[in-house]
Amino acid sequence: MSVFNRDSDDEVARGAPALVVRAEVPGPTMRDTEARLEEAEGLALAIGIDVRWRGSFRVRQIKPATLFGSGQVEQITAQVAAHEAELVIVDNPLSPVQQSTLEKAWGVKVIDRTGLILEIFGERAATNEGRLQVELAHLDYQAGRLVRSWTHLERQRGGFGFLGGPGETQIEADRRMIRDRMAKIRRELDQVTRTRGLHRARRQRAPWPVIALVGYTNAGKSTLFNRMTGADVMAQDMLFATLDPTMRQISLPGLDKAILSDTVGFLSDLPTQLIAAFRATLEEVMHADLIIHVRDISHADTEAQRADVMHVLAELGVMTAEGQPETKRGQGEENSPLAPAYIEAWNKIDLLHGEAREEVLRAAQRRHDVVPLSAISGEGVDDLRRAVSDRMTQGSHVHSLSLPAGDGAALAWLHEHGEVLSIEAAGEAAGEAGGEGGGEGGETLILSVRLSDAAYARFIAREGRN
Structure with missing residues (x-):
């Protein structure tokens, strides 16, 4: 094609x-x-x-x-x-x-x-999923152009009707073939979506927070991803260097583990066919606990690029076009009611000098959700790590939880992701009478634990509690 x-x-x-x-x-x-x-x-x-x-x-x-x-x-x-x-x-x-x-x-x-x-x-797609998404978008785009592409075949076709009814034109046949192929691809992508959902559910049971990098193409997402993870994702001064999503485990101050996801870059006037086709890939953004919007702050059109990214996030139902989190990260009841946290990483400050650089730094100081940095030199990356950690542990509250004494995995998770203030042993009846859960039998532990809202939601999902 x-x-x-x-x-x-x-x-x-x-x-x-x-x-x-x-x-x-x-x-x-x-x-x-x-x-x-x-x-x-x-x-x-x-x-x-x-x-x-x-x-x-x-x-x-x-x-x-x-x-x-x-x-x-x-x-x-x-x-x-x-x-x-x-x-x-x-x-x-x-x-x-x-x-x-x-x-x-x-x-x-x-x-x-x-x-x-x-x-x-089509060139950048490196996985079967990516190739399917591109083919779906291309077929959708091409379907409306058959009238131009196949005018030399605008003729009646007879035959026995195995490929279409008597008198079906070549254009109609090709349109039908495209529709059939698109339907098959959508079924395959639906399976990818279900598989991705199962992987996400397993991560929630683990559970580790998911941090998604988004941004305009060539803003430096992959370079920042490599800087934060030590990975070797393709990072070049080239539009759409990254197409297929990449995920890596990282450590942050106060957070033992987190998942960092690098996604496809956005673009102005991004074809609607591509937004629809890549929705499965972008689901990692839709379900992220925190979004890092990487901006090329040195670019002359940086504000317009920001507007384009926010427009796509709004279409995905993640953020409003004005940059405010939506109340939910999706339409289904299975989605967490907590809106994703949001940070802007003002990248490429190493390309700014003199008054232009000082003006950007002053503007960043006036915002609570901005970290100026250079993914190339590493300047400001530690500040971003701390900002992410602070945001992920923001809004912490003390919860009274009851656990079976033998549930060592849950107890270890609470120590890892929160601050365990006290532990008391109680009988089965005490476990049923108080706390935000309980054991099904035997000795019960009553814990007082300080958890962030995000960590508490993940603990509830992990334990299967309501």
Whole structure:
């Protein structure tokens, strides 16, 4: 399904010369035009495209057939000829009609922003789950373009009806094949979701808090992940260096163990097909106890990037678009009622100097949920560890708990994750009369334990108590 396979005349060779163009349409925007073009070129470079020229065009009124005005189409035609381009990347969503019309006008292959992102995701997917998610998104995207792709096959097909009723057109048959394949992939991904849920349930019984790294692509999540875990996850100055989720165990001050999860980077105008397809992967974010939002604070569009990430988190039902936690982390009753804690890691402060750096540090001091740092140099990473630990143990309360005297595992867990203030031996009746649980027989211990709200919720889940 890639445009780079060279299986037909409709495809181009990898590394072919290309142009990147963008239509600036009316409407509110937080983004700088040049920064947006630079990002689009970065997306192209991420899969080895040779970008020869880039340019933006102000479009007062979108043309249904071409997006750009006729004069602008001619200007781009001239650039295609001047740079001997074989591919034009339009950093906007294109309708099938617009894509077809522009290909005829320019005489080269045209892909839009969504198609380009799908190409990148197709290359980056390293697991079976990731490949299924990308294929599902690509099929969803391609389904609406069959009218353009298969016009040469718009013919009636007879036969015995094994592949479709008499008179079914080739387009209808291909659409049906796509629908069938999408249904099969969804079933396989549902199984992945169930398996992931079982793994999550086992972690809750363990139980260790889950900390999820999120952020705009290329913000430095994987570098920070490696710094905090000692792992060797692919971390490059490249958009979408990480696609498949990675999880590692870490130790934090006051927390013996925690799980740190690195997730796929977000992007402005992230195709809805991808958000839907990668929902299973992003479930780790939806069920996290704490979210660390890694921001490239040195980037000119850092505020716009933050807004894009918060928008995706809002679509997942994790945070509001304004950055406030939702009251629940999902729609089902099985989800914890505790909203995830939230910290912003203002990364890449090593790239800031002088007054720009001081201004960022002053702004961070005014926020209780911000830690400035450099994942590359390690500056501020210990501050982040302490902030995470403080947030995870925040809101602690003293609870009276009763345990069977023989439940050494539960007692050890309470010592590990809380502060055991007192332990008293009591008979079975005393265990039933007081405390927030009890033994089923034999000697019972009554404990006074200080636990964070998150730790208490995990203890209840671990013990299967209500």
